[in-house]
Amino acid sequence: MSGTATELRLAVAARAENLALVRQALAGLGDATGMDEATLSDLKQIATEACMNSIVHAYPDDGEGRIEVRARVAAGEVTLSVRDWGVGFRPRPAEAHGQSLRLGLPLIASLADRFEVFAPLDGGTEVRVRLSLEGGLGEPVQQESPAAPREAEVAVTGDAARQVIARVMAIAATRVGFSLDRMSDGVLIGDVISSHDAGDFAGNRVGVELDESEPGTLWMRVGPFVDGGARRLMEHMEVPGMDFSLAKLADRVDVESDQEGDFVVIELSRDQRPAKVGEDGE
Amino acid sequence: MEIAGEVQVSSPAEGVGVVALVGEHDLGTVNQVRDALERVQNEQGAVVVDLCKATFIDSSILGAILEGRRQASEKRTGYGVACDGSSEPVNRVLDVTGLRRELPVHESVDAALEAIRQRTGSA
Numbered sequence: 001m002s003g004t005a006t007e008l009r010l011a012v013a014a015r016a017e018n019l020a021l022v023r024q025a026l027a028g029l030g031d032a033t034g035m036d037e038a039t040l041s042d043l044k045q046i047a048t049e050a051c052m053n054s055i056v057h058a059y060p061d062d063g064e065g066r067i068e069v070r071a072r073v074a075a076g077e078v079t080l081s082v083r084d085w086g087v088g089f090r091p092r093p094a095e096a097h098g099q100s101l102r103l104g105l106p107l108i109a110s111l112a113d114r115f116e117v118f119a120p121l122d123g124g125t126e127v128r129v130r131l132s133l134e135g136g137l138g139e140p141v142q143q144e145s146p147a148a149p150r151e152a153e154v155a156v157t158g159d160a161a162r163q164v165i166a167r168v169m170a171i172a173a174t175r176v177g178f179s180l181d182r183m184s185d186g187v188l189i190g191d192v193i194s195s196h197d198a199g200d201f202a203g204n205r206v207g208v209e210l211d212e213s214e215p216g217t218l219w220m221r222v223g224p225f226v227d228g229g230a231r232r233l234m235e236h237m238e239v240p241g242m243d244f245s246l247a248k249l250a251d252r253v254d255v256e257s258d259q260e261g262d263f264v265v266i267e268l269s270r271d272q273r274p275a276k277v278g279e280d281g282e
Numbered sequence: 283m284e285i286a287g288e289v290q291v292s293s294p295a296e297g298v299g300v301v302a303l304v305g306e307h308d309l310g311t312v313n314q315v316r317d318a319l320e321r322v323q324n325e326q327g328a329v330v331v332d333l334c335k336a337t338f339i340d341s342s343i344l345g346a347i348l349e350g351r352r353q354a355s356e357k358r359t360g361y362g363v364a365c366d367g368s369s370e371p372v373n374r375v376l377d378v379t380g381l382r383r384e385l386p387v388h389e390s391v392d393a394a395l396e397a398i399r400q401r402t403g404s405a
Contacts, residue, residue, distance in 0.1 A: 016310035023306070023338070041371040048340045052309045103341035103379060110378045
C-alpha cells in the first residue's frame with residue numbers, strides 16, 4: 001500500500017438485497033489491498049448499517065433511490081462514504097420504528113475511528129467514516145474525555161465577544177439571584193472583559209469559565225492570557241482619571257496560573273462584601 | 283464463505299423451537315427471521331435463536347432478536363440466544379452493542395435450553 005491509493009466507487013439501487021452486494025464489493029477491495037480481516041469486518045458492518053439507513057429512512061416511499069458507496073484505502077487507513085439523495089435527517093417519532101434502527105448509527109460510531117454525518121447542499125445524507133488498518137478488532141479505544149467545566153466555559157473571537165459574554169454573564173447572575181444593582185456590577189465587569197484586546201487572550205479567544213455552585217456567588221475565571229495579558233486586563237479595569245478600579249466591585253480578583261497560562265479569577269457575591277483586590281490593596 | 287442467509291427451524295423437544303440463522307443476515311432477510319421467531323413462539327412457546335452458523339448480522343437482525351425477547355417476556359415464554367463465537371463479525375457486533383450480556387448470549391443451543399429450563403421450569 002505504499003504511496004498509492006486504491007479506490008472503489010459503487011452505486012446501487014436502494015434495495016435491501018443490494019446490501020450483500022455492497023459487502024462483497026468491499027470484500028473484494030479488502031482482498032486486493034491485503035486489508036486485515038478485522039478492519040474488513042468492521043468496514044462491511046459499517047457500510048451495511050449506513051446503506052440500511054438510506055434504504056429505510058432516505059427513501060421510505062419508493063425504495064428506488066440511488067446510494068453511492070465510496071471506499072479508499074491508502075496510507076494505513078480506509079475511508080468510507082455512503083451517500084444518498086433522499087429526504088435527509090429528520091426528527092421522527094421513536095415509536096414509529098423498531099429498536100434495530102436506533103442501533104445502526106451508534107454501532108457505526110462504535111466501530112469507526114472517525115464518524116461524521118453530512119447534509120450535502122444538493123440534498124440527502126452522507127455518512128463518512130475512517131478506520132485504521134490493522135488492529136480493528138478488540139475493545140473500542142477509550143479516549144480520555146476533557147474535564148467537565150465547573151458550570152460553563154465560553155470562548156469567543158472578534159466582535160461577538162461583547163454580545164455573547166454579556167448574555168451568558170447576565171443569565172448566570174440571574175441564577176445566582178443578583179439584585180439589579182449587583183447585576184449591573186457584573187455587567188460592567190463583563191464589558192471590560194469582552195471589550196479587552198482579544199490579542200491578549202490565547203488564540204485570540206475571549207474566554208470565561210463560570211461557576212455558580214457556591215450559594216450566592218458568581219465565580220469567573222477569565223483567560224487563558226498570553227504573557228502579560230492578565231496584568232493588562234487588571235489595568236483595563238481602572239477607570240481613567242479616577243482612583244478607582246472596577247475590580248473593587250468584586251469580592252475577589254486574583255491572577256492565577258496553570259499549564260494553560262495566566263487567568264484572572266473574579267468572584268462576585270450576591271451581597272457585596274468589602275472589596276479586597278490583590279494583596280497590595282489595589 | 284456463506285453469502286445467502288438462510289433461516290432453519292427445528293424443535294429439539296416439545297414446547298421449544300430453535301431458529302437458526304445460517305450465513306449472512308441483514309435487512310434483506312429480517313422479515314424471514316421475524317416471521318420464524320413469531321411462528322415458533324406461537325406454535326412451540328420457548329425459542330432459542332441460534333447464531334452459531336451466522337457469519338454476519340446487522341442491527342435490523344439485532345432488532346428482530348430484541349423484539350422476539352420482548353414478545354417472549356409479554357407472553358411469559360422462554361427465550362434464549364446461542365452463539366459459539368466461531369464468527370468474529372457476529373462476536374464483534376454482540377460485544378460492541380453490549381447485547382452479549384444484555385440478552386444474554388449462551389455458548390451453545392444446549393446451554394440456552396438449560397437456562398430456559400432453569401428459569402421457567404419447562405422446555
